[in-house]
Structures are given as structure tokens and as C-alpha cells.
Amino acid sequence: MLYTSSLSKLESGWCSLASSDSKSLIKKYLTKGVFGELKGKKTSFGSTLLDCVQSGFENHDSGVGIYAPDAEAYTVFAPIFDPIIEDYHKGFKPTDKHPAKDWGDVNALGDLDAEKKYVISTRVRCARSLVGYPFNPLLTEAQYKEMEEKVSTTLKGLAGDLQGEFYRLTGMSKTVQQKLIDDHFLFKEGDRFLQAANASRFWPTGRGIFHNRDKTFLVWCNEEDHLRLISMQMGGNLGEVYKRLVTAVNDVEQRLPFAHHDRLGFLTFCPTNLGTTIRASVHIKLPKLAADKAKLEQVAAKYSLQVRGTRGEHTDAEGGVYDISNKRRMGLTEYQAVKEMNDGITELIKIEKQL
Numbered sequence: 001m002l003y004t005s006s007l008s009k010l011e012s013g014w015c016s017l018a019s020s021d022s023k024s025l026i027k028k029y030l031t032k033g034v035f036g037e038l039k040g041k042k043t044s045f046g047s048t049l050l051d052c053v054q055s056g057f058e059n060h061d062s063g064v065g066i067y068a069p070d071a072e073a074y075t076v077f078a079p080i081f082d083p084i085i086e087d088y089h090k091g092f093k094p095t096d097k098h099p100a101k102d103w104g105d106v107n108a109l110g111d112l113d114a115e116k117k118y119v120i121s122t123r124v125r126c127a128r129s130l131v132g133y134p135f136n137p138l139l140t141e142a143q144y145k146e147m148e149e150k151v152s153t154t155l156k157g158l159a160g161d162l163q164g165e166f167y168r169l170t171g172m173s174k175t176v177q178q179k180l181i182d183d184h185f186l187f188k189e190g191d192r193f194l195q196a197a198n199a200s201r202f203w204p205t206g207r208g209i210f211h212n213r214d215k216t217f218l219v220w221c222n223e224e225d226h227l228r229l230i231s232m233q234m235g236g237n238l239g240e241v242y243k244r245l246v247t248a249v250n251d252v253e254q255r256l257p258f259a260h261h262d263r264l265g266f267l268t269f270c271p272t273n274l275g276t277t278i279r280a281s282v283h284i285k286l287p288k289l290a291a292d293k294a295k296l297e298q299v300a301a302k303y304s305l306q307v308r309g310t311r312g313e314h315t316d317a318e319g320g321v322y323d324i325s326n327k328r329r330m331g332l333t334e335y336q337a338v339k340e341m342n343d344g345i346t347e348l349i350k351i352e353k354q355l
């Protein structure tokens with residue numbers, strides 16, 4: 001009975017997406033043939049194609065529109081995940097293997113904007129999934145609580161500049177929460193893309209944020225991924241931001257076991273984040289280049305960069321502030337992903353100066 005209703009939801013969702021003007025990768029690659037091949041499949045956890053694509057079916061403005069409800073989905077539903085991975089990560093083929101983790105020379109990066117004219121702040125984040133737990137759609141309320149406990153207890157062990165406190169979303173005042181969001185430290189509330197992916201169940205249970213005293217090292221617990229580890233600070237000193245992230249991740253990795261796949265690298269809920277899971281971004285003002293948003297996006301794409309709004313994915317720029325980051329995270333090393341952003345932003349600043 002349930003199976004029939006999930007099939008009919010799939011059929012109607014697919015028809016509605018196919019006839020829409022959605023620019024999502026799910027629309028591009030979920031052809032009639034692929035849909036037919038996958039609509040009856042299930043992972044051993046019971047996840048169906050609907051569990052993977054329901055966010056993109058409900059939100060035609062998704063960039064991608066697909067999530068893996070469990071790690072096995074990347075294999076069972078490979079005919080839809082593989083082309084999306086190849087497209088998003090610029091040529092990472094089904095036969096390719098993500099390289100081993102390599103942070104490179106952490107002293108090789110410097111300040112992106114020594115003149116302090118363009119870059120407002122710099123952030124590098126990566127994602128990690130805890131071994132032994134499924135992704136959001138399959139987590140029980142008890143698992144959310146257990147994971148939060150594990151993460152908050154573990155992070156108490158951090159020392160020196162990384163030392164800080166864990167703040168649970170449960171019981172956090174709305175004023176404190178909103179201030180953390182407005183200051184770009186905390187994930188937003190009520191993300192409709194995640195809600196439709198069944199990733200916001202039991203909210204705010206199990207969700208929280210750890211940060212050090214200066215809010216330059218932060219860890220998100222159970223938003224889109226089990227963990228997001230973030231290093232950020234005002235200004236353009238990517239070298240300092242990167243070095244802090246590497247130190248922190250190396251430390252946390254000694255304390256918690258993280259899920260890693262031989263071919264896909266570090267495992268994440270969304271295929272856009274697989275591999276290194278690195279998103280290195282700047283908040284930047286490029287008034288001349290951004291006078292034409294389409295031009296900005298075109299030039300950024302030339303350097304393999306992605307443009308987001310001031311409050312992150314699916315938001316608009318406020319006061320001319322854009323979030324520009326490396327787009328691909330797979331098929332290259334951690335250092336190369338960050339360097340891609342470094343080199344691209346250097347070029348964008350050069351172009352802005354010439355205009």
C-alpha cells in the first residue's frame with residue numbers, strides 16, 4: 001500500500017519536474033530511462049528513489065535536488081548520482097577514484113587582500129559523518145541525542161585556541177540563535193530544501209554549535225551533515241584560516257571515527273559535498289564586476305568558482321556582499337580545493353581593479 005503511494009508520488013513528482021523550467025541537475029539527469037530503471041529499487045535500509053529526489057521534486061529552484069538518505073544510495077542509485085557527481089565536480093567519472101586526503105603545505109597560503117579593499121571575511125569548512133550512523137532521514141530521535149552528546153563531550157577535549165563550548169539548539173533563546181545566524185556563525189532555521197529531504201525531523205533535538213572564544217573555529221552538529229567543521233575570521237588571511245582548520249580537523253579526527261569511502265572520499269548527505277568536503281569562501285565586494293550579476297557568475301565559473309548570496313546558499317546578496325567559493329570538492333586534494341578558491345579570487349580582484 002505504502003509502496004504504491006510512494007510510486008505514485010514518484011510518478012507525479014517526475015512529471016511535474018520534467019515539465020517545469022527547473023535548472024536543477026536532477027531535472028537534467030533524471031531522464032525517463034533513468035527514472036524507469038531506478039523507480040522500483042531500494043537500499044538495504046529501505047530507502048527509495050523518492051527518498052533521494054523528493055527535495056528536488058518539491059523545490060524546482062534547487063541547484064542539484066538530490067540527497068543520499070543512506071551511504072548505500074550512492075551505489076544503488078548510481079545511474080542518477082554518477083552523472084550529477086560528474087557534472088558538479090567537473091569531470092569526476094564513475095571510474096575515477098577520489099585522491100587520498102592531503103592538506104598540502106599549510107604555510108603556503110597568505111592574505112588574499114592585503115590592501116583590505118575587497119575581502120570582508122574568509123571561511124573554510126569541511127563536513128564529516130560519524131561512523132555507525134545513517135544520514136539525517138534515517139536517524140532516530142535517540143540517535144540524534146546520542147550523537148549530540150558524543151560530539152559535545154568530545155569537543156570538550158580541545159585545547160589552546162580551539163578550546164570552547166557546545167551550545168545546544170534545544171533551549172537556546174531565539175535572540176541568541178538569530179544573532180548567531182545574522183553574524184554568519186550558525187546554520188539557518190527552517191531550510192525548505194532540507195525539510196523536503198526529510199532531514200529536519202525532531203528539530204531542534206540533536207542540533208547544536210560548538211565554538212571557541214573568538215568564534216574562529218566552529219562545529220555544527222546535525223544540520224545537513226553530522227558535522228561541519230569551520231574556520232573563519234574577518235579579513236582575507238586565508239593562510240591563517242586554513243592552518244586553523246587543518247589543526248582542528250587533525251585533532252578531532254583523533255577523537256571521533258569518520259565515514260570514508262574508497263572511491264567517493266569522505267561521505268556526506270549531499271553529493272555536492274563528497275570527496276574533500278571542502279568549501280573555501282570569501283565574503284567579498286566587487287562592485288564593478290558585480291554590476292552585472294550574470295557577468296560575475298560567468299567570470300567566477302571560468303575560475304571554477306561558485307557565487308552565493310550573503311547568507312549562504314539560496315540567498316541573495318545584501319549590500320553588494322557575495323559569498324564566492326570553490327565549486328568542486330572531488331577529484332582533487334584538500335589543498336588543491338582551497339588553492340582553486342585562492343587563485344580564482346586573486347584573478348577576480350585583478351579584474352575588478354582593471355574595470
Ligand code: ADP
Pocket residue numbers: 121122123125181183184185186187228232279281282283308309310311312313323
Ligand atoms: P555551507 O554549506 O558552507 O555551510 P552556507 O551557504 O549554508 O554554507 O552558508 C552558511 C553560513 O556561512 C552563512 O551564514 C554564510 O553567510 C556563512 N559564510 C559563508 N562564507 C562566509 C565567509 N567567507 N565569511 C563569513 N560568513 C560566511
Ligand code: IOM
Pocket residue numbers: 061062063064065066193224270272313
Ligand atoms: N547541498 C545542498 N544544500 N544543495 C546543493 C541544495 C540544492 O540542491 O540546491
